[in-house]
Amino acid sequence: MNFEEYAGKPLLKAAGIAVPDGKLATMSDEAADAFDAIGPCVVKAQVPTGKRGKAGGIKIADSADEARAAAEAILGMDIAGHTVASVLVEGRSEIRREYYAAVMNSPETKGPMVLFSALGGMDIEEAAAQDADAVRRHPVDVRDGFSAADGERMLDGLDLDGAQVEIAGILAKLYTAYRENDAELLEINPLAMTHKGLMALDCKFVMDDSAIKRHQELAATGTPERLTGLELRGEGAGIKYIELDGDVGVLANGAGLTMTTMDVVRHHGGRPANFCEIGGAAYTKAQAALEMVLDKPGVKSLVVNFCGAFARCEVMMEGLLNAWDEIKPDIPVFFSIAGTGDEEAIAMLKDRLGIDPLPDMDAACKAAVDAAREGSK
Amino acid sequence: MKIVRGHHRVLIQGITGKQGTFWTERMQEYGTNVVGGVNPKKAGTTHCGVPVFASAALAMKEVEFDVSVLFIPPLGVKDAALDAIEAGAKNLCILTEHIPVQDVMVFLAAAQDKGTSITGPNTAGSVTIGECFTGFMPAFNERIFKKGAVGVMSRSGSLGTLMCQNIVSAGYGQSAFIGIGGDPIIGTTTSQALEALDNFEDTEAVVIVGEIGGAMEEDAALYAKTMSKPVIAFIAGGAAPPGKKMGHAGAIVLGDKGTYKSKKEALEGAGVTVLDTPSDVGKVLKDRLKA
Numbered sequence: 001m002n003f004e005e006y007a008g009k010p011l012l013k014a015a016g017i018a019v020p021d022g023k024l025a026t027m028s029d030e031a032a033d034a035f036d037a038i039g040p041c042v043v044k045a046q047v048p049t050g051k052r053g054k055a056g057g058i059k060i061a062d063s064a065d066e067a068r069a070a071a072e073a074i075l076g077m078d079i080a081g082h083t084v085a086s087v088l089v090e091g092r093s094e095i096r097r098e099y100y101a102a103v104m105n106s107p108e109t110k111g112p113m114v115l116f117s118a119l120g121g122m123d124i125e126e127a128a129a130q131d132a133d134a135v136r137r138h139p140v141d142v143r144d145g146f147s148a149a150d151g152e153r154m155l156d157g158l159d160l161d162g163a164q165v166e167i168a169g170i171l172a173k174l175y176t177a178y179r180e181n182d183a184e185l186l187e188i189n190p191l192a193m194t195h196k197g198l199m200a201l202d203c204k205f206v207m208d209d210s211a212i213k214r215h216q217e218l219a220a221t222g223t224p225e226r227l228t229g230l231e232l233r234g235e236g237a238g239i240k241y242i243e244l245d246g247d248v249g250v251l252a253n254g255a256g257l258t259m260t261t262m263d264v265v266r267h268h269g270g271r272p273a274n275f276c277e278i279g280g281a282a283y284t285k286a287q288a289a290l291e292m293v294l295d296k297p298g299v300k301s302l303v304v305n306f307c308g309a310f311a312r313c314e315v316m317m318e319g320l321l322n323a324w325d326e327i328k329p330d331i332p333v334f335f336s337i338a339g340t341g342d343e344e345a346i347a348m349l350k351d352r353l354g355i356d357p358l359p360d361m362d363a364a365c366k367a368a369v370d371a372a373r374e375g376s377k
Numbered sequence: 378m379k380i381v382r383g384h385h386r387v388l389i390q391g392i393t394g395k396q397g398t399f400w401t402e403r404m405q406e407y408g409t410n411v412v413g414g415v416n417p418k419k420a421g422t423t424h425c426g427v428p429v430f431a432s433a434a435l436a437m438k439e440v441e442f443d444v445s446v447l448f449i450p451p452l453g454v455k456d457a458a459l460d461a462i463e464a465g466a467k468n469l470c471i472l473t474e475h476i477p478v479q480d481v482m483v484f485l486a487a488a489q490d491k492g493t494s495i496t497g498p499n500t501a502g503s504v505t506i507g508e509c510f511t512g513f514m515p516a517f518n519e520r521i522f523k524k525g526a527v528g529v530m531s532r533s534g535s536l537g538t539l540m541c542q543n544i545v546s547a548g549y550g551q552s553a554f555i556g557i558g559g560d561p562i563i564g565t566t567t568s569q570a571l572e573a574l575d576n577f578e579d580t581e582a583v584v585i586v587g588e589i590g591g592a593m594e595e596d597a598a599l600y601a602k603t604m605s606k607p608v609i610a611f612i613a614g615g616a617a618p619p620g621k622k623m624g625h626a627g628a629i630v631l632g633d634k635g636t637y638k639s640k641k642e643a644l645e646g647a648g649v650t651v652l653d654t655p656s657d658v659g660k661v662l663k664d665r666l667k668a
Contacts (some may be wrong), residue, residue, distance in 0.1 A: 050625075100625070107561045107591050111482045125625050142482040182477055189625060210451060211477035255559060256533020256588055259613040264654050266616040275617075307542070309501045309534040310396075310472075310513040339538045340515040360546075361539065362656035 008205035015177035022090035031071030034089035098190035182211030246271025249302035270369030286319030300375035308339030317345035383508035391448035471497035495564025501534025525550020528574030531586035547659020589614035607665035
């Protein structure tokens with residue numbers, strides 16, 4: 001789960017990392033009021049995407065009127081497909097130098113990784129791509145943690161204008177905030193040396209979705225994924241559904257198999273209409289899944305690809321056939337069925353609908369692609 | 378990692394639950410040597426014909442086990458895994474999906490110290506064909522698993538199952554199947570599973586079922602390059618829409634790795650045949666095993 005800057009910064013503050021005074025505003029008058037409380041400020045669009053500055057979503061203000069005008073200009077702006085609904089009005093600091101600091105989950109080391117660069121700011125990715133040494137990486141044993149002394153060792157030899165010890169302390173605090181909040185990523189860019197000392201001028205926080213249940217209160221301040229109506233329905237029903245722009249409906253079990261079904265539809269020249277998977281604990285939800293896949297406008301054919309392992313084919317088929325009786329699909333549907341419970345599922349399909357599955361998923365995907373093409377004529 | 382064999386003694390943590398019971402029975406029918414189970418609330422009883430203990434530590438004292446299979450809900454896995462690791466398990470099979478990643482890091486670090494090998498989390502399990510299986514794979518379905526010479530490893534249970542069925546319907550069979558799990562941070566990596574299959578008896582070719590994301594397939598390409606046996610791969614997600622990226626850290630650490638293109642190039646550069654679709658596996662096996 002992603003958190004916008006205003007929702008991530010309180011975690012840094014709670015860990016003892018300085019952040020500018022700030023107020024969230026959803027109307028331009030609130031931004032003017034915020035100026036009166038804060039003084040010279042930066043007005044920043046709150047959207048879950050980078051490159052806000054380059055899109056014009058960050059403006060400075062030296063009076064209440066300027067703050068109001070800046071908020072007026074930014075609120076409602078579209079940044080990478082996100083409509084700006086709020087701005088963060090923050091005290092402005094004189095920046096002397098910008099650093100980059102982050103703690104993330106590292107699949108490579110199977111533990112946390114602390115990252116630091118003396119080249120913070122907007123072009124950090126380019127700097128890292130050009131020079132591998134521009135970013136220092138420190139793998140952590142999650143059982144030992146990361147202390148300020150570890151930070152000092154990590155920063156050893158860097159020219160940081162004498163701020164080594166202070167930055168090391170901030171890295172240790174950042175690590176604590178990462179651990180306490182089950183972060184996948186907690187990033188400060190820039191960590192700025194200002195006339196008031198070191199401050200976190202931005203914050204990216206991504207929470208591990210699997211840990212949301214032990215941080216309910218904090219998760220309520222996160223940014224919900226932007227979902228279409230059908231995707232919201234999927235979420236409500238506990239089914240992963242992603243709407244796509246094609247016309248071949250896809251219903252399969254397991255993320256890997258569903259992704260592959262989409263690949264094979266494309267391989268045969270078709271365009272998938274959706275990703276919809278009912279694997280794992282959702283395998284009993286075939287009924288709701290079929291309804292959603294068919295409810296997408298413009299779907300011309302459907303491929304149902306079941307390969308039972310933990311999810312049993314006959315259980316998925318039962319749900320699907322129940323839905324079938326209610327919906328009575330009027331588009332061609334092609335089946336591929338294999339794995340745990342396949343014989344039972346195939347017998348049920350034949351018995352109740354008089355349909356035989358195709359010999360394999362390629363045949364089923366190809367038939368669905370051909371049928372969609374036929375349906376478009 | 379070591380492939381689980383029929384003589385290994387297997388513990389089931391969470392044996393008394395609905396799924397634990399169903400799959401323990403399937404494992405026993407297939408030949409898995411289940412010696413006990415764990416459920417603190419039902420310690421002292423017998424379930425599926427084996428004794429139930431309060432902890433893995435107690436089970437180790439009473440029945441000694443090599444491998445533990447965990448049917449445990451996400452927030453309970455860390456403690457259960459640490460219990461089994463501390464008890465001296467050689468191998469854990471962790472099936473659970475949605476375990477908080479920082480919990481996973483804790484037990485993976487402990488496992489490394491103790492020399493415990495872990496498959497998963499979020500794996501469907503592994504099959505040593507004709508001998509035993511761990512987890513919830515349809516090992517007993519003869520149209521999917523048949524004794525043969527192809528080693529298979531997969532991040533996805535459903536897709537791995539499909540690949541195995543394609544191998545059997547093409548007239549081949551498998552030596553062993555290793556489900557490594559779909560989570561970004563897992564115990565046994567693609568490369569380690571590839572090595573285990575390469576060294577496993579009677580294996581003449583290996584099929585890798587990978588996915589976009591992470592750098593495990595790229596790393597496995599380095600090992601594949603050292604192999605004399607043919608390696609075939611399918612990477613799922615070539616047509617997936619690109620995910621949203623937040624923050625810079627992922628790009629800084631991963632660079633260009635993780636995409637379909639990067640994986641295909643790395644594998645092909647190592648002499649691996651990358652399949653366009655899983656249905657092509659039989660045809661390619663025929664070519665590569667003949668050569």
